[in-house]
Amino acid sequence: MFTEQExxxxxxxxxxxxxxxxxxxxPLPDGAxxxxxxxxxxxxxxxxxQPWNFILVTSTEVKERLAWAAExxxxxxxxHYEGERAEQFLHLKVQGIxxxxxxxxxxxxxxxxxxxxxxxxxIPETDIMSTACAIQNMWLASCAEGIAMGWxxxxxxxxxxxxxxxxPHIDPVALLSLGYTDQYPVAxxxxxxxxxxxxxxxxxxxxxxxxxxx
Amino acid sequence: MFTEQExxxxxxxxxxxxxxxxxxxxPLPDGAxxxxxxxxxxxxxxxxxQPWNFILVTSTEVKERLAWAAExxxxxxxxHYEGERAEQFLHLKVQGIxxxxxxxxxxxxxxxxxxxxxxxxxIPETDIMSTACAIQNMWLASCAEGIAMGWxxxxxxxxxxxxxxxxPHIDPVALLSLGYTDQYPVAxxxxxxxxxxxxxxxxxxxxxxxxxxx
Numbered sequence: 001m002f003t004e005q006e007x008x009x010x011x012x013x014x015x016x017x018x019x020x021x022x023x024x025x026x027p028l029p030d031g032a033x034x035x036x037x038x039x040x041x042x043x044x045x046x047x048x049x050q051p052w053n054f055i056l057v058t059s060t061e062v063k064e065r066l067a068w069a070a071e072x073x074x075x076x077x078x079x080h081y082e083g084e085r086a087e088q089f090l091h092l093k094v095q096g097i098x099x100x101x102x103x104x105x106x107x108x109x110x111x112x113x114x115x116x117x118x119x120x121x122x123i124p125e126t127d128i129m130s131t132a133c134a135i136q137n138m139w140l141a142s143c144a145e146g147i148a149m150g151w152x153x154x155x156x157x158x159x160x161x162x163x164x165x166x167x168p169h170i171d172p173v174a175l176l177s178l179g180y181t182d183q184y185p186v187a188x189x190x191x192x193x194x195x196x197x198x199x200x201x202x203x204x205x206x207x208x209x210x211x212x213x214x
Numbered sequence: 215m216f217t218e219q220e221x222x223x224x225x226x227x228x229x230x231x232x233x234x235x236x237x238x239x240x241p242l243p244d245g246a247x248x249x250x251x252x253x254x255x256x257x258x259x260x261x262x263x264q265p266w267n268f269i270l271v272t273s274t275e276v277k278e279r280l281a282w283a284a285e286x287x288x289x290x291x292x293x294h295y296e297g298e299r300a301e302q303f304l305h306l307k308v309q310g311i312x313x314x315x316x317x318x319x320x321x322x323x324x325x326x327x328x329x330x331x332x333x334x335x336x337i338p339e340t341d342i343m344s345t346a347c348a349i350q351n352m353w354l355a356s357c358a359e360g361i362a363m364g365w366x367x368x369x370x371x372x373x374x375x376x377x378x379x380x381x382p383h384i385d386p387v388a389l390l391s392l393g394y395t396d397q398y399p400v401a402x403x404x405x406x407x408x409x410x411x412x413x414x415x416x417x418x419x420x421x422x423x424x425x426x427x428x
Contacts, residue, residue: 001360002223002226002227002357002358002359002360005219005220005223006219006223006226006227006358007223007358007359009216009219009220009221009223009224010223010224010227010354010355010358011249011253011355011358012216012220013216013220013224014253014256014351014354014355015256017256017258019258035225037415037419038415039225039228041413041415041418042228042229042231043350044231044233044350044353044365046367047404047409047410048402048404048405048409048410048412049410050410050412050413050418052418053418053419053420053424054418054419054420055419055420055421055422055423055424055426056419056420056421056422057421057422058421058422059422062422062423073336077332077335077336080330080335081330089332092332113410116291116294116295118291118303118306118404118409119367119368120367121291121294122287122291122367122368122369122370123367123369123371125339125342126367128339128342128343128346129342129343129345129346129349129387129388130346131343132342132343132344132346132347132350133346133347133349133350133353135343135347136257136258136346136347136350136351137228137350139258139347140224140228140354141224141225141228143216144216144220144221144224144225145216145221146215146216151258153260153333153334153336153337153340154333154336155336155337156336157337164422164423164424165423165424165425166424167424170424173343174343188262190261190262190332191262195261195262195332196261196262196263196264196327198262198264199255199264201251201252201255204255204264204266204267204268205251205267205268205269205270206267206268206269206270207269207270207271207272208269208270208271208272208273208276208378209269209276209378209379210267210269210321210378210379210380210381210384211379212269
């Protein structure tokens, strides 16, 4: 059972979690990193398959190569935007891999647990959804620890496979940068930068069928 | 900033969250359901695309049809297990859709935000991963509210599309049952039922490359 104070803390961390792109280089305490990884490991997984691995990158050389892969993808994507949107895009900071003291590559092994993982047999992508739930736990735990986290999703998976020596069947689902920051956003950066607005929750809720009203 | 007590509450909910399959029929307070949905909507999403919708199913008829789709899939999957594993499988309760007062179908609209969603352009499955993060927020919020939740992933997506009238491009990523329970599991059900064990976290952590040690 949760007290009212504990419940409020849970909602506080859910509301305060932000995707951060600017970090201080100050190293992170080992204890906090271990607690954040344990939070990930206590995420749910279909058929209890626990498909995740965590590659902790602190090597300057490896971080530089990951940043290169992300920057290369950013340049490639920028070609798709035109006019005002292109200017907005170029203004966005999409990653802070080199500044952040730690980058965690979270991977998903679709073969873990064998050929007939309960639930994954019906919906194969439940393995990456499980991994995403673990990442959300990391994000909330980081936020509660006062540590900022950013999820980089600008890269070609095969670049990351090459850089980190991943076997071909291992899916690098996320590059997460973690560190302290002096620029913690009060609202989502893409909202502040007028890239996208938060939708009204009421418009996203239906009843008993698609489009159904209460 | 989070106090030590608030931090402990966040870790408490992450550790206490369980996938639940047995529910009481007692209805849920509207306020709690709204807070849980708001927690989902405060999940992260690639390019702030917010690809989710929430279909709240309380109609007995619709719940019966969803339970039928899940049961049909359970029977189909059971064919793939043999011997002791088959007996274990048949013993597992895979869903409680009919008992639970509320089932939420969480959907993902891969077209939301237009053709060039930031980040999704590089990794298209970031849309369902975003939706999974929203679901993890719901799970933690439910747990803090004293409400049990179960994620059913046994169904053919087109059955759920038919039952709920979803447009063909809308992905029904999860059926979530919510309700009170008098059978809250202390450990994951699949661990208690000796279906799978929790892995040692240390064996899942690498440093700077796949297989790398500290």
